[in-house]
Amino acid sequence: MIEFKIEGDFIPMIQLLKATNLVQTGGEAQIVVDDGKVRYNGEVDYRKRLKVRKGDLVEFRGQTIKAI
Template sequence: MAPTDPIQDAPIGDDGIRLGQFLQLAGLVDSGGEAKEAIREGDVRVNGEVDLRRGRQLQVGDVVTCGDRQVRVSR
């Protein structure tokens, strides 16, 4: 499904953040279990590509899509 909402920004600290953690921080999921399931089901894209790695390190500028929402990693 193509995203319909504009890209939102979610700030992180100076270091990167793992994909599963970011999904929760950005409010894309409610729990770690929900993040794990969404990633495993292929419902999460990073920079337009499905990523099945919950531990993937995200960096500032990466765009995570889940459902119809897009959130960019920012400082």
């Protein structure tokens, strides 16, 4: 599990995927979200501008990111 410390209230999903090095670019992040490859708190979510907040879980490519 990757623990990611959020500075402020939230981080957009696209930025979180880039910040944890699970994707190389913002464009790649948008594609994987569009393709339904990202799970947010256990459910597939297609929102690119989704606000990930402390306590949320994001799953992608066999990795789980916990926002802290």
